[in-house]
Amino acid sequence: MKYLSEYRDADQVRRAAEAIRAAATRPWCIMEVCGGQTHSILRFALDRMLPESLTLIHGPGCPVCVTPVEVLDRAMALAARPEVVFCSFGDMLRVPGSHCDLFAMKSAGGDVRVVYSPMDAVELARRNTDRHVVFFAVGFETTAPTNALAVLHAARLGLKNFSLLTAHVLVPPAIRAVLASPRCRVQAFLAAGHVCTITGTSEYAPIAAEHRVPIVATGFEPLDILQGILMCVRQLESGRSEVEIQYTRSVRPEGNPAALRAMAEVFEPVSRPWRGIGVIPDSGLALRPAFAEFDAERRFDLSGITANESPECRAGEVLQGLIRPHQCPAFAQRCTPQHPLGAPMVSAEGACAAYYRYRRPSQASTD
Amino acid sequence: MQCPVPFSQHSTVQLAHGGGGRLMRELIEGLFRAAFAGPDDRSPRGGRLAAPARTAAHDSTVIEPSAGPLAFTTDSFVVSPLFFPGGDIGRLAVFGTVNDLAMAGAEPLALSAAFIIEEGFAFESLRRVVDSMARAASEAGVRIVTGDTKVVDRGKGDGLFITTSGVGRVPPGVDIRPGRVAPGDQVIVSGDLGRHGLAIMSVRQGLEFETGLQSDCAALNGLVAAMLAAAEPDDVHCLRDLTRGGLAAAANEIAQDAAVGMALRETEIPVCTAVQAACELLGLDPLYAANEGRLMALVAQRSAQAVFQAMKSHPLGRDAAIIGEVSVEQPGVVELLGPYGPGRILDLLSGEQMPRIC
Numbered sequence: 001m002k003y004l005s006e007y008r009d010a011d012q013v014r015r016a017a018e019a020i021r022a023a024a025t026r027p028w029c030i031m032e033v034c035g036g037q038t039h040s041i042l043r044f045a046l047d048r049m050l051p052e053s054l055t056l057i058h059g060p061g062c063p064v065c066v067t068p069v070e071v072l073d074r075a076m077a078l079a080a081r082p083e084v085v086f087c088s089f090g091d092m093l094r095v096p097g098s099h100c101d102l103f104a105m106k107s108a109g110g111d112v113r114v115v116y117s118p119m120d121a122v123e124l125a126r127r128n129t130d131r132h133v134v135f136f137a138v139g140f141e142t143t144a145p146t147n148a149l150a151v152l153h154a155a156r157l158g159l160k161n162f163s164l165l166t167a168h169v170l171v172p173p174a175i176r177a178v179l180a181s182p183r184c185r186v187q188a189f190l191a192a193g194h195v196c197t198i199t200g201t202s203e204y205a206p207i208a209a210e211h212r213v214p215i216v217a218t219g220f221e222p223l224d225i226l227q228g229i230l231m232c233v234r235q236l237e238s239g240r241s242e243v244e245i246q247y248t249r250s251v252r253p254e255g256n257p258a259a260l261r262a263m264a265e266v267f268e269p270v271s272r273p274w275r276g277i278g279v280i281p282d283s284g285l286a287l288r289p290a291f292a293e294f295d296a297e298r299r300f301d302l303s304g305i306t307a308n309e310s311p312e313c314r315a316g317e318v319l320q321g322l323i324r325p326h327q328c329p330a331f332a333q334r335c336t337p338q339h340p341l342g343a344p345m346v347s348a349e350g351a352c353a354a355y356y357r358y359r360r361p362s363q364a365s366t367d
Numbered sequence: 368m369q370c371p372v373p374f375s376q377h378s379t380v381q382l383a384h385g386g387g388g389r390l391m392r393e394l395i396e397g398l399f400r401a402a403f404a405g406p407d408d409r410s411p412r413g414g415r416l417a418a419p420a421r422t423a424a425h426d427s428t429v430i431e432p433s434a435g436p437l438a439f440t441t442d443s444f445v446v447s448p449l450f451f452p453g454g455d456i457g458r459l460a461v462f463g464t465v466n467d468l469a470m471a472g473a474e475p476l477a478l479s480a481a482f483i484i485e486e487g488f489a490f491e492s493l494r495r496v497v498d499s500m501a502r503a504a505s506e507a508g509v510r511i512v513t514g515d516t517k518v519v520d521r522g523k524g525d526g527l528f529i530t531t532s533g534v535g536r537v538p539p540g541v542d543i544r545p546g547r548v549a550p551g552d553q554v555i556v557s558g559d560l561g562r563h564g565l566a567i568m569s570v571r572q573g574l575e576f577e578t579g580l581q582s583d584c585a586a587l588n589g590l591v592a593a594m595l596a597a598a599e600p601d602d603v604h605c606l607r608d609l610t611r612g613g614l615a616a617a618a619n620e621i622a623q624d625a626a627v628g629m630a631l632r633e634t635e636i637p638v639c640t641a642v643q644a645a646c647e648l649l650g651l652d653p654l655y656a657a658n659e660g661r662l663m664a665l666v667a668q669r670s671a672q673a674v675f676q677a678m679k680s681h682p683l684g685r686d687a688a689i690i691g692e693v694s695v696e697q698p699g700v701v702e703l704l705g706p707y708g709p710g711r712i713l714d715l716l717s718g719e720q721m722p723r724i725c
Contacts, residue, residue, distance in 0.1 A: 010707055044707065045709035046707075049707060348650065
């Protein structure tokens with residue numbers, strides 16, 4: 001299959017792993033930021049093809065995982081309102097808030113619907129003017145442009161019954177937060193290829209220069225990831241710290257200007273709390289004042305809803321790469337995909353769920 | 368199959384069609400009996416159903432006792448949409464129960480069909496479903512001999528729900544169940560995986576995507592008979608149709624029930640390009656996707672090649688593949704050996720697969 005089979009080819013993958021083994025003469029720690037990459041690494045057992053001296057640390061790049069409990073509780077409150085049709089991508093439905101998840105709200109009578117595009121939610125609002133349609137806008141820079149377009153489209157249609165519950169987060173501030181931690185062990189980053197497809201790589205250059213870390217915009221297939229790791233290792237071994245693009249079939253240094261324009265027109269950067277990590281300055285997106293009428297948090301006063309996270313969940317340390325999922329005492333014991341204590345165990349791309357799904361505890365502990 | 372006389376002046380199902388009166392009798396006689404009756408209202412295999420006089424409109428159908436053990440199963444069907452590429456709820460309802468019987472090695476004798484219809488459901492759609500069931504039953508070589516109809520208020524159903532139950536005769540000496548699975552057994556699948564699940568998803572509201580995919584729904588009793596004929600006696604240890612939860616669910620259930628380990632080779636598992644592409648796009652795994660005409664077989668090593676060849680020569684097993692084997696290690700665990708050597712766990716999902724955010 002075009003763009004797939006060639007990036008999974010067994011011979012090429014083995015050759016790339018050999019090249020990494022040949023290039024790495026010292027121990028190195030590399031963080032893959034994106035949950036999609038974590039998932040690929042575990043699914044294809046790529047980490048087991050690498051030299052033992054090389055450590056992969058799974059980063060905070062799963063938007064489902066970093067959405068704070070507080071925002072989830074606000075989603076539940078909205079879904080409970082009789083006039084609201086609450087629309088979300090499917091993978092948010094199982095994420096637990098303080099008391100329940102959106103599936104439970106649905107079975108209790110809330111009008112919760114899975115949509116596959118924010119445009120579907122706009123269309124629902126257009127056809128049901130007696131209801132208020134809220135779309136749960138979650139995601140990194142990858143989903144923000146389409147959500148911005150949905151707001152612009154709703155504004156053009158003059159809709160008064162459509163809004164976003166916004167929980168957008170941005171990758172570069174998260175990389176800065178990881179690097180700012182005194183316990184940080186990360187020496188190089190695989191940046192998320194699809195995020196860089198939108199944003200380009202200009203924001204990463206100052207991070208690479210200031211912190212002397214190589215950053216490689218990397219794709220998601222096995223060969224992509226191994227090539228990204230090889231590019232990191234070669235930079236580390238030669239003392240370079242540059243921004244490079246492995247995912248050249250999708251990423252341009254300047255990104256996607258049309259998507260960036262839509263994003264900038266509708267959203268502005270704000271400080272946001274990340275689940276398990278805390279507030280990261282300028283790490284989120286909020287609707288600009290001109291689009292305040294599309295902001296569900298303003299339409300329905302939700303500011304009174306606050307929540308604390310499970311004290312037992314060590315998602316914060318997992319998401320910062322300080323511990324591996326199976327090193328958490330609750331892993332696969334009191335915390336499973338059926339009864340998750342924290343979001344990384346829920347989302348398909350969460351590091352804990354990936355370990356739970358692909359590794360037995362006995363296997364995981366030999367890593 | 369066409370109804371010989373118009374049975375109703377209504378274009379949609381009314382509450383009265385389930386009310387026990389004249390309209391209900393018209394519905395049963397004009398639609399259901401007309402479609403499901405055999406030419407002489409006798410079982411096509413002859414003699415197993417009681418004489419015609421005893422199968423006329425009555426509260427029960429009478430079946431003469433069979434020599435040897437019987438298999439008995441039931442299943443409910445609530446698919447949305449009701450009509451999808453390659454099938455409809457009627458075909459699923461017949462094949463689903465026939466396949467459940469076949470997984471015990473049983474030849475289907477008779478099915479029941481119970482319909483819960485939402486008030487206002489179009490007769491034209493009901494007729495399409497019923498005709499489709501009649502055709503499916505004929506393909507599977509089974510008769511629908513009894514049934515029931517209820518009509519619920521508009522808004523209290525999703526158009527049409529169907530429940531089918533079935534009785535089948537287990538041939539002498541056939542004993543197929545998870546408990547017989549043993550280390551060394553070969554794991555065979557009857558064809559490529561995920562077509563039904565992805566065909567349904569491609570027409571689900573809000574997610575329409577263009578694909579030539581058709582549901583794989585089919586009656587597997589003929590294939591099973593061919594497999595049993597090819598194997599040494601007793602060598603087909605377990606069969607499972609790969610419905611909801613796909614290969615991953617079936618393999619895990621058997622591994623746990625039989626307390627054995629299973630090692631599957633990912634590169635040997637057949638998945639067609641269209642399913643693979645749709646799964647990549649949506650972030651789904653074809654090993655968890657639903658099938659309605661695929662089975663996995665656990666066969667003793669000495670008969671594995673013969674069974675595999677018999678499957679390859681059957682139209683429903685053309686793309687069969689031997690994908691792994693049963694081991695003594697890690698009882699209850701299914702390991703998937705990856706394309707590059709190292710393996711991973713093939714676990715059950717905690718819920719339905721959901722397309723991902725990004």
